[in-house]
Amino acid sequence: MEEIKNFVDNIHNEAYKNAYSAPLIRAESLIMQGGREEESLDGLWNFSVDLYDNCLRAKWFLEEGTNEEGRAVPLDYAFDDWETVPVPGVFNLAKPEYFYYEGPAVYSRRFSYGSRGNERVFIRFGAVAGEARVFLNGCFLGVHRGGSTPFCVEATESLKEGADNRLIVVADGTRHQADVPSLNTDWFPYGGIYRSVTLVRLPEVFIQDMKVRLSGRREREITVEAVAAGSISPDYNAFFEIPEIGVCEIMDFGPDGTGRLKLKVPELELWSPENPRLYNARLTLYDGENRASDRISDRVGFRTIETAGRSIRLNGRPLFLRGVCLHEDSRDHGKAVTKEEIREAFRLAREMNCNFVRLAHYPHTEWAARLADEEGLLLWEEIPVYWWIDFGNPDTFEQAKSQLSEMMKRDANRASVIIWSVGNENPDTDERYRFMADLAEYARRSDPSRLISAACLVDTVNLRIADRLETHLDVIGLNEYYGWYDPDYTKLSTILEQSAPEKPVIISEFGADGAFEAEEAEAGTGTKEKNDNSARRVRGTVKEQEEIYENQIAVFRRIPYIQGTTPWILFDFRTPKRLGKYQKGYNIKGLITEDRSRKKPAFYLMQNYYEEVLEHECGYDQTSE
Structure with a gap:
């Protein structure tokens, strides 16, 4: 050279x-x-x-x-x-x-x-x-x-x-x-x-990780897994404790630095939205001279989540996920949301009768799951395998897998997190199928205690739920915007009635723009002018949003395999893609305005719908496990 x-x-x-x-x-x-x-x-x-x-x-x-x-x-x-x-x-x-x-x-x-x-x-x-x-x-x-x-x-x-x-x-x-x-x-x-x-x-030898979960619901058995880092010798051991119920057991570590316990704890109360019971789990590492060298602790809830046919079951009981989507965004702090803003979002979700929040479209702050544990909200967490990714690129896959690993490792002990999602609205190509199937199976191997999902698009050609990825999912997420991007509501009915999924379905997105300013602009247009030229009607009013929600909910009521809904979205949020007259740099599909001060009529529709669902659920004689 x-x-x-x-x-x-x-x-x-x-x-x-x-x-x-x-x-x-x-x-x-x-x-x-x-x-x-x-x-x-x-x-x-x-x-x-x-x-x-x-x-x-x-x-x-x-x-x-x-x-x-x-x-x-x-x-x-x-x-x-x-x-x-x-x-x-x-x-x-x-x-x-x-x-x-x-x-x-x-x-x-x-x-x-x-x-x-x-x-x-x-x-x-x-x-x-x-x-x-x-x-x-x-x-x-x-x-x-x-x-x-x-x-x-x-x-x-x-x-x-x-x-x-x-x-x-x-x-x-x-x-x-x-x-x-x-x-x-x-x-x-x-x-x-x-x-x-x-x-x-x-210290030079320390506890790097501790995972605690319920492994047997009826027998109340818990599994504890830990990893020690550093040059650990055979004379190291640890004590695992849950002081509230008198648990204290010795954990030994293998030469690879891993330790594992299985314990029967019959007096354990299960975590649920109605009873978000948390326990203090603590692991103390002792060196060869029986000195406490490191200690790690966590507030942990114990619950099971599984599917049975088309139903989702929490602690063995059927569960309808009354949810809403949420971006990590606030007007004042952007993505650096505060604990107070998270609490406010959860409070408003609760006010809407939600028991579930989909955290879109990337891992939110760890405080979201910690606060959800305390407040009894169930969560869907996902990684940003969003729209079009370079699915054929091995390095892209490694990035996705690494982010999935970090999210799962961080929130492993959060009872509120019941679903890991591996992506959103991806095209059903061969490369995408292999990419996401491998991610889904990696998540399942790494954490069998949670459900695996993805937010999929409908088959708009054959008008049915059809995605090859379904075979790798526990729950099918379905994003659709009938009434908004496609105004033909009959397609939604056709899709849902022609589909026969063997798994539960969550309508993971639906909705429409809703601007109070657009409503006011439409109100200022003369009735004769609107009748003479209906094409000039202002799109994206809160009234139109309300009508779309009414039509969507009417369809949901008829479909028994729908086991949850998460409308898009709780708050209006910033995006450079939305530069219309009333959008002004925001996606305005929120049920609440971006400053969180004003609820739109569709908020109250969802509130009433979820109250109806809740009353229906309470009408069953559900026996405990």
């Missing part, structure tokens, strides 16, 4: 990202929080957009102020003098000029560290939009792909004593065809470090 004598790496090297492609931070490195004390790194971080990716190209993270000859060189950055933005938070809302920015952005902050002896230290990120490259004191720690799931990276060897530890994160929201999600979505692409960042101190 010809030597280039005037080659300048930071301006001529277009393969610069190759140096930052590994190590890849995967689900295997995720550490369960489990009640451990963590040091928050939240707060104001120095920040700048980095349109040309110069932090990586020019290696700003090294902070080299002199050249090889010891002479001062000019710097194109000033980490400590940059503006500040809050973490957690989305940078799009920090300034108007950042609103639509999706490229690389650089976050920096200093923090103090004082060693406490033999310890391993990790940095945990709740989520960073897009790709995240993490640098500590000039060392590249790794890259994480997937903007909605948590990850941990070890910092032990790169830390230094004192207050001058520099943490840099390059958060790159650039979209690519091979990514999950891909180029085309229908939600706002918020960017930045939008969930919490913490420093986690652990």
Whole structure:
């Protein structure tokens, strides 16, 4: 190869990202929080957009102020003098000029560290939009792909004593065809470090994960699985406890660091929406000298979820999922929703008589499932295998599998989560079938305690429910918008009446735009003008939305295999795809306005329908298990 004598790496090297492609931070490195004390790194971080990716190209993270000859060189950055933005938070809302920015952005902050002896230290990120490259004191720690799931990276060897530890994160929201999600979505692409960042101190041998679940409903048997990290020796063991009911059992670990228990606990109360009973599960690790070296804890509910023919059964009882879809979005905080905003969303869902929420279309914050556990709401969680993905690309599959693994690992102990979904509205091609079938079977092997689903499209040619993926699903999700995108309601009746699924079906999306402004505009149009030219009728009024819901509900009542509905969607939410007169950058299919202040008439229709369903369910003499 010809030597280039005037080659300048930071301006001529277009393969610069190759140096930052590994190590890849995967689900295997995720550490369960489990009640451990963590040091928050939240707060104001120095920040700048980095349109040309110069932090990586020019290696700003090294902070080299002199050249090889010891002479001062000019710097194109000033980490400590940059503006500040809050973490957690989305940078799009920090300034108007950042609103639509999706490229690389650089976050920096200093923090103090004082060693406490033999310890391993990790940095945990709740989520960073897009790709995240993490640098500590000039060392590249790794890259994480997937903007909605948590990850941990070890910092032990790169830390230094004192207050001058520099943490840099390059958060790159650039979209690519091979990514999950891909180029085309229908939600706002918020960017930045939008969930919490913490420093986690652990002993040299520690408990990395603990899963606790009900494995036998009638006999009240629970299964406990744990993983220890580090050089664990045969003289290590652990005590598993549920203090409220007097459980205390020894768990031994194998040479691979895994431990497993099965316990009969006859006095266990089962978790349900009516009785969201949670227990304190605790696992304490003891070293060879019988000293407690690590402890992990969690608030856990115990329940079973299964299907029987066309019915869904929670703790052995038939269950109709009275649900609604929800995006992770708020007017004031974007994707960085607060606990208070989650509680408010759940309260409004409860007001609508919901017992179920579909968290669309990516893993929401871990606090969603934790609060749902406490409040007794059932959840559908999914990964953003959304619309068109590069289904034939092995790397795309690995991204999807990694995000699925991180979501499942994070929420393994959440009783509220009853469905893992592997995708939404994908075309039924051969490559897509293999891609999603493999994901579904991976989820089933990894977690047999939950149902597997996907939100599928109808067969619009033959007018029936037909998707090859159904054979790999426990519950069929069906998205349809008859009355809105297709105004012919008779097609919906035909589809549902011509279909004979052997599994329960959830109508996972239906609905229509509903704008109060459009209603007011239509009201201002003269009656004669409307009659003379009906084509000029204003679309997307709250009245039209209400009519569509009325027609949809009338059809649902007639179809016995429908075991749940989740209308699209609880709140209006931001999306760059919707730029109509009344949309103004929002999907306005919400049952409540984007500021959460005003309920639309369709909200009350669903409220009444769910009350009717609930009364019907209560009319049965349902015996306990």
